[in-house]
Amino acid sequence: MRRFCSVLLCLSFLLGMVSCSTTNASEPSVEDKYVIGFSQVGSESDWRLANTKSMTSTFAGDDEYELVIENARQIQENQFSAVRKFILEGVDFIIIAPTVEEGWQNVLTEVRDANIPVILLDRSVAVDDDSLYLTNIGSDFSKQGKLAIDWLEKESEFQKNRHPDEDHTVQILHLQGTIGATAQIQRTKALEDAINTHSEWEMVGQLYGDFTEAKAYEVMTDYLKTNKNIDVIYSENDNMTFGAMRALDEAGITYGTNGQVKIITFDATREALQYCLDGKISLCVECNPMFGPSVKELIEKYRRGESIPKHVYVDETAYTTYELTQDIVDGREY
Ligand code: GZL
Numbered sequence: 001m002r003r004f005c006s007v008l009l010c011l012s013f014l015l016g017m018v019s020c021s022t023t024n025a026s027e028p029s030v031e032d033k034y035v036i037g038f039s040q041v042g043s044e045s046d047w048r049l050a051n052t053k054s055m056t057s058t059f060a061g062d063d064e065y066e067l068v069i070e071n072a073r074q075i076q077e078n079q080f081s082a083v084r085k086f087i088l089e090g091v092d093f094i095i096i097a098p099t100v101e102e103g104w105q106n107v108l109t110e111v112r113d114a115n116i117p118v119i120l121l122d123r124s125v126a127v128d129d130d131s132l133y134l135t136n137i138g139s140d141f142s143k144q145g146k147l148a149i150d151w152l153e154k155e156s157e158f159q160k161n162r163h164p165d166e167d168h169t170v171q172i173l174h175l176q177g178t179i180g181a182t183a184q185i186q187r188t189k190a191l192e193d194a195i196n197t198h199s200e201w202e203m204v205g206q207l208y209g210d211f212t213e214a215k216a217y218e219v220m221t222d223y224l225k226t227n228k229n230i231d232v233i234y235s236e237n238d239n240m241t242f243g244a245m246r247a248l249d250e251a252g253i254t255y256g257t258n259g260q261v262k263i264i265t266f267d268a269t270r271e272a273l274q275y276c277l278d279g280k281i282s283l284c285v286e287c288n289p290m291f292g293p294s295v296k297e298l299i300e301k302y303r304r305g306e307s308i309p310k311h312v313y314v315d316e317t318a319y320t321t322y323e324l325t326q327d328i329v330d331g332r333e334y
Helices: 003-019 046-060 076-089 105-113 141-162 182-197 213-224 238-251 270-277 292-303 326-330
Strands: 034-040 065-071 093-096 118-121 135-138 170-176 201-208 232-235 262-267 283-286 311-313
Touching: 034 046, 034 076, 046 065, 046 238, 046 292, 065 076, 076 093, 076 105, 093 292, 105 118, 118 292, 135 292, 141 182, 141 232, 141 262, 141 283, 170 182, 170 213, 170 238, 182 201, 201 213, 213 238, 232 238, 238 262, 238 270, 270 283, 270 326
Parallel strands: 034 065, 034 093, 093 118, 118 135, 135 311, 170 201, 170 232, 232 262, 262 283
Antiparallel strands: none
């Protein structure tokens, strides 16, 4: 229940009792909901829209809860304002999907001082004291990066064995998501570490796509005006991949199973899986957004006084065209 409102209502009810003893005893009961304030990153990608839908559908179906969502439009300051508004409103619980990891110490301390529990959803935060939040539920981004690098190692080896006399330099173009977001930090680290250990792998460019299709199309179009020697695109989410594919098409550069460029993408949305099944994208690394039910379970464990692990990972895999069928793609939730 909203603490501030419930106190006011109780006071007014008591005053009503005192001031007019003939108050109708059957006053309508005050709606009593467990209010959750949710600060969401934005609407930058299909992944994010699916994540928001998973959260809203989970709580909309339960009269006990009221989910109040604030969309930060990928601006961290908007998140700080939303969280402080939740504190003033006296919500019972706060969920934050952080835009970036840095900068959260003060506002999370204010939440703790207000005695409101916090769950971090999806990305994480860089704070000295992890008691500032109950748990972080989301992907193991390091594992995602490893799945991508493992595949690229096998693919490079396969090409080397298939064409032993050819040059085996692998020219990699890197499309980065929002700089400072956990997903970007760890997916980037996986690639940069791998390039440092594979002498024949070369980073030919790192472009900032901010996890959006529009920005990726813009930076790719500009890049391709002067650079066309690309063997692999390592794109940190599907929407940036879609923008890159559009730019490649316009530049006349082929990609996919029989194309010049092999594309690695993260999220594995239905649209990306279809391109993968059709041989246009080479690897889709899954990043599952559908964890609204798991978040609700964690909140109910908290309310029952049960212990909660500091990190809850969602299960994920990776797909090439060989693991996919049309049924798998058609059955995709997001
Ligand atoms: C990953 C999430 C990323 C997705 C992008 O958990 O933070 O943000 O990979 C989204 O699609 O924008």
